[in-house]
Amino acid sequence: MVKNPFEIRGLSMIKSVVSRINLVLFFISTSLLIVLLATVGCKKKSSGGDYGLKKSETLRVRIIGEPPTLDWHKSSDTTSSFIITNLMEGLVQFNYTGPEVTLSPALATSWESSEKAKVWTFQIREGVKWSDGEVFEPKHIVDGWERLLNPATASQYAYYLYGIKNAKAYNEGSLKDFSKVGLELKGNTLKVTLEKPMQFPFMLTHSSTFPVRTDIVNKYGDQWTEPQNIVTLGAYNLIKWEHDKALLATANPLFFDRPAKTKNVVFYVIQETQTAINLFDAGKIDAIRTLPPQDIPALKRRKEYIDYSILSTYYYGFNTSKAPVDNPLVRKAIIHAIDRSQIVKMMQGGQKPLSGWIPFGMFGYDPSVGLAFDPVRAKKLLQEAGYDESNPLPKIQLSFNTLDAHKKIAENVQAQLKENLGITLEIKNEEWKVYLETLKVNPTHMFRMAWVADYPDPNNFFEIQLSYGNNNRTKWKNKEYDKLIEDAVAIIADKPKRLEMYAKAHKILVNDDAPVFPIYTAVAQNLIADRVVSFPTNVMYEFRLKNTSVQ
């Protein structure tokens, strides 16, 4: 065909089609196709963002990302543990009703220690059912612990049970026979023999020690946590999991305790906090658990805002093998030169300054221990170390992982050190994983760290700084400190004696040697909608929703 050279072939094709075939016929046939597919092939998607649930029966909470896993023997992040602690129970649970956090029965009805806390005996609750109707048996606890300690599981929290006799050897692979691990099950009684005395029940609040149905795990492999496969026994059952989007849980009718107060919980995956706040304002979600520090001054004025101290600390560590901070006098001079209250005031979040190692709210907290702000003394100590105008302190570096809040604090410390001590602090930030690598290989003179309590006991904090502690990046070693901590953990009943030992260790750590510079006790900051009653706000930063109701 001879075509007009500047006509586009495609358009002319469509044109000729339209002119040849009745346009109406085309649309009729397409519509028929659509109707056919709609009725026969496709299903209508659930409408609205609420899964068709009644708002009066549903609590909507925001989670900051997709849970990497709901397998409680493999999870290690707060989002996963938030959901898991609502789906499952362990032998014991936290009790927040008193001034100090204690333990209440859960799957264990009672427990006692003998042989000076080297042996613990638990009575296991009867009449508990898993979500698939099967009876819960004490052996499921032992199965769970075996799975946690089995090297093939490669669980990050296997060390939680290292207190049990031979558990470490089993996890390292040197012991192959699990029956040699210190567990004895007789009927409804579980007897646990430890390597040495310790507060063992505290470890059992952690989700990694929860029981498991190995038959389900073996049947479905890594997909066993999908909603159609998973079997749990907590207050809520997992009904739906739309990856990267949301999870839906409904109250477990077979729960052994009081039924959950709110029938449905939807966990929405919303990474950006401002987006979560937009949805909060539109009435689409009821609770936001983490808020960006830079927005706190504005958010604080809202009536839905709440903040409360949690058992977590923010501190700077010193690399005690790197000059000039290998000299304790220099470290102490630096700490004395910084006014913590200035930092806390800048954060505006209600954080409490901390000069000791144990956070506010925990047994062993002591506001009088540690090095207070004293610029005069700081200068004196620096001179004692041999530094003055003619021999100035060489430049030291502070590193932290890239985050606005960390940068603000670092800049404040940098300014204070310049003003109060006349020394130069160089600050640098690195991307998270790069930062962790630096900490492992060659930490800078000072580096930013934080610690969130795994259980509400000072041992969890003190053991960080043991000379052989995995999390001790300061390279500080002190045999006297080690002995005090190792001995104190074995004392269960004699609280005053324990406190005395911890007081000694505390002084060595933050007064005498000062390999760390504690800054503040952290706070949790939430936005909770008015319609929510009794949202869990506790020092352990644990969010069990079974007692939360909505209006």
Add this chain to the structure above:
Amino acid sequence: MNIAKLSFGQVFTLVLSGTILSAVVLNLANYEVPAGLMLAIGLELVIGLSVFAYLNNSVIYCLKRIVEAFITLLVIATFTFALLRLMPGGPFDEEKALPPEIKANIEKKYGLDKPPLTQYLNYLKGVATLEFGESYKYIGRSVGDIISESFPASFVLGLYAFVLSFVIGIPLGLFAASRHNTFWDNLAMGVSISGVALPNFLIGSVLIIIFSYWLKVLPPALWDSPIYYVLPVVTLGVRPAAFIARLTRSSVLDVIGSDYIRTAKSKGLSNFTVLYKHVLKNSLIPVLTYSGPLLAGILSGSFVIEILFAVPGIGKHLVQSVSNRDYPLILGLTLLYSVLLVVSNLIVDLLYSFFDPRISLA
């Protein structure tokens, strides 16, 4: 109705537009589009393009390009693999340090204890069989699952934004060119400059304020029924629309001065006919060039839009997988994006000859 006299081209266009129209209507009526329908559309496109290539004697060219594509993908895969291993920080580094025995256990499970060359060969084997392995971060989820679960949302978002950008961009550019150097031209170009210059999270936030906070007619975020599509699609489509408007305008101004247009006008054709029938068709080449990479980029998810509107798409994974050092996912996503890019470029190159018969590929 002379059904019998239809040519292949006409039947093909009919079937293709029919299936695409059904898919769009179903999607907007909040039905799940069956995978079979999507597959049929894909098949129709492949058949259409192959027949077109055959008719144009560019089959050899096509095959050459496909072989080049495979080589390109292999090089990309190798580079990505190498760069990942060179990055400091591994997938299993956490703030609370892992006891060394446990870390060793985990690394053994994922084959990270083997020498790099073995890991590379295993990886290549996996790519060839389309088995990208399991994510290091999301336990139990295969890379294939993650991609197939997240990609549809990004695809729908990107496709609608892509279409929207043409629907707005081309008429706007054409309009501006036809009113060249008047107030309307300056206004249109002013609007499109803002579309390019303003960050899309700013445009998105303003739209959220207007439509979710003040007027309360649209939801501020999440991704469910089609009403949730509106704000993200518009926000994502604004910048490409602005680009296309500018490209169209400058190309049209270029074409409008040429001889054959003067011939058409002197023949007595109306301004409208000249503009929309002759000028427009010939100005679309630059737009076509732009739309290749645009399609690939817009389909693989816009990170900012997806975060702002909490859309469960693939953009988030593109960024986070790197922070997580999730090697299998990073490699799977890089290859996905590369494939999209390579295919889009190939289609665009083939379409050049379709739009301008003066261009021959063979």
